[in-house]
Amino acid sequence: MRRTVASAALVIAAMGLGRLINDHVPLGDSADRPFVSTGEVGRPVVLDYAEVTVTAVHVTPTVMGNPASASGGRWLVVDTELLARTRPTLMSGFFLVDAQDHRWIASTRGSECASSASLSTGVRHYASFCFDVPRRALGGARLVATRGAWTSHESEFRRDAVADVDLGIAGSEVDDLWAQQEPLDVRESGPVPPGEARR
Amino acid sequence: MGENVALGRGVLRRARTYVSGRPTTQKAGAGVAAALLASAPFGGLAAVPEPPPGTLRLGQPIQVGPYEMVIDQVVELPDLAPAVTPQPSERVLVLDAHVTLTGDRPEYAVTLTNHVTVAGGGVEVEGRPSLYFVEDSSRMSGFNPGLTYRLALTFTTSGPWQGDVVTVRTNLVEFREEDRQTLDPDAWVGRDEVEWQGSLPLVRRT
Structure with missing residues (x-):
């Protein structure tokens, strides 16, 4: 009888411990969360599979092309330099996160606007990502770059290395950036540096 | 007895x-x-009748899941080059609409295109519609919230539309927070239930 009671107590204690672990240990977070490396404009963020550098940030109402594409809000165009470190790599996830932690996905409207980058090992690749965003997305915006495409569950880059680059847009700059009217010629994606491509 | x-x-x-x-x-x-x-x-054992669909009109804002859509006109064209170039015998039916993504996260265009259909006209409509910007004919694949675009929702039909009206229907699209069967929470899911329906006048262009 005493043995039966002890067994029952042991089972109940084990169940309680399981519940305690389930409730208070963030197992889901540690299983799902990507490994984030932060950076800023002009400095490479080194991931285990690639280097990601944001080289320039532009805000414009119009992306040039044939025909030109007017934004619904404003184009936030992010120029990047990407380098696969050890093997050919496809990077499909380039999205913005704003100061309120909302997500914004890239558009493919402009003829030269990229949505992904196919990288050859050791060859620098230049690509511009165009985001059509409302005013509220500009202040504090960050570019997130990774291999998996953005989905509403953000499940495609779980436990993957992710670059999170502050685009350096202060809240006080937003009005001036929004008022800019100069159209932008987006450079062609590929291995040719933008300076040489324009010559 | x-x-x-x-x-x-x-x-x-x-x-x-x-x-x-x-x-x-x-x-x-x-x-x-x-x-x-x-x-x-x-009628005590009869199923509860589904409410009839709302009446869709030109210029009327309707909600299709996370999207607010206003259909401005319905146009038939021989083609919509460079976006859509069908066979010479076929036609392109365009819902010329303004679309805004409400909510606070991006969504892909299929959440809209999978749930809008046209019927009537004595022709076959091929597959799902596509979505293009009217301004530059580029394809619309993903929306950011809070921005309004003029878009062409295009259907390819097997031939010229007979008659002067097009029946446009949209299905009910609901937000599903949890789904134990598919483990796909927080998703917009289309129901097999017409939410809006209307007979809209057709404009023909050559």
Whole structure:
């Protein structure tokens, strides 16, 4: 009888411990969360599979092309330099996160606007990502770059290395950036540096 | 005759004895079942009728899941080059619309295009519609919230549309927070239920 009671107590204690672990240990977070490396404009963020550098940030109402594409809000165009470190790599996830932690996905409207980058090992690749965003997305915006495409569950880059680059847009700059009217010629994606491509 | 009456009384007595020996909960359940059966001729067992779809009109904002859509006109064209170039015998039917993604996260265009259909005209409509910007004919694949675009929702039809009206329908699209069957929470899911329907005038262009 005493043995039966002890067994029952042991089972109940084990169940309680399981519940305690389930409730208070963030197992889901540690299983799902990507490994984030932060950076800023002009400095490479080194991931285990690639280097990601944001080289320039532009805000414009119009992306040039044939025909030109007017934004619904404003184009936030992010120029990047990407380098696969050890093997050919496809990077499909380039999205913005704003100061309120909302997500914004890239558009493919402009003829030269990229949505992904196919990288050859050791060859620098230049690509511009165009985001059509409302005013509220500009202040504090960050570019997130990774291999998996953005989905509403953000499940495609779980436990993957992710670059999170502050685009350096202060809240006080937003009005001036929004008022800019100069159209932008987006450079062609590929291995040719933008300076040489324009010559 | 007298035997039949006696037999009937016997059956009733046995039934009464049987019922009085049942627990109260069983008596209540039997009473509810009897009431339901009695209401059957008056529609008591009929399914609740689905509400009729709302009437869709030009210029009227409607909600298709996370999207607010206003259809400005319905146009038939031989092609919509460079976006859509069908066979010479085919036509392109365009819902010229303004679309805004409400909510606070991006969504892909299929959440809209999978749930808008056209019917009538004595022609076959091929597959799902595509979505293009009217301004530059580029394809619309993903929306950011809070921005409004003029878009062409294009259907390719097997031939010229017969008649001057097009029946446009949109399905009910609901936000599903949890789904234990697919493990796909927080998703917009289309239901097999027409939410909006309207007969819209057709404009023909050559």
